[in-house]
Amino acid sequence: xxxxxxxxxxxxxxxxxxxxxxxxxxxxxxxxxxxxxxxxxxxxxxxxxxxxxxxxxxxxxxxxxxxxxxxxxxxxxxxxxxxxxxxxxxxxxxxxxxxxxxxxxxxxxxxxxxxxxxxxxxxxxxxxxxxx
Numbered sequence: 694x695x696x697x698x699x700x701x702x703x704x705x706x707x708x709x710x711x712x713x714x715x716x717x718x719x720x721x722x723x724x725x726x727x728x729x730x731x732x733x734x735x736x737x738x739x740x741x742x743x744x745x746x747x748x749x750x751x752x753x754x755x756x757x758x759x760x761x762x763x764x765x766x767x768x769x770x771x772x773x774x775x776x777x778x779x780x781x782x783x784x785x786x787x788x789x790x791x792x793x794x795x796x797x798x799x800x801x802x803x804x805x806x807x808x809x810x811x812x813x814x815x816x817x818x819x820x821x822x823x824x825x
Contacts, residue, residue, distance in 0.1 A: 731764070
């Protein structure tokens with residue numbers, strides 16, 4: 694589709710008075726990897742119009758999704774869209790870097806669990822020696 698066609702489609706979507714009664718939320722089932730979108734038709738059209746509006750811009754930068762109709766209790770909140778001219782095969786996703794605090798916390802938890810295990814074993818041996 695050409696840019697003009699998309700802009701006409703956005704205008705047509707926005708003519709439907711999507712401001713009232715629009716609802717959209719992103720959720721997942723507890724303890725599972727199943728994710729779903731809960732929305733009414735106006736919410737879907739409003740979200741689609743916003744994404745299409747972002748797609749026809751000439752700039753490749755962050756665009757914020759500031760719609761008030763998105764459920765604040767959603768499990769997933771998408772605050773922005775980053776436009777890129779790369780395709781899916783060339784996009785590299787950066788792994789989150791762990792800080793020294795996170796690393797230190799992991800070591801501390803392992804030490805704490807080790808001390809608790811040692812204390813439990815010593816207590817168990819002491820209790821058995823009292824009985825016999």
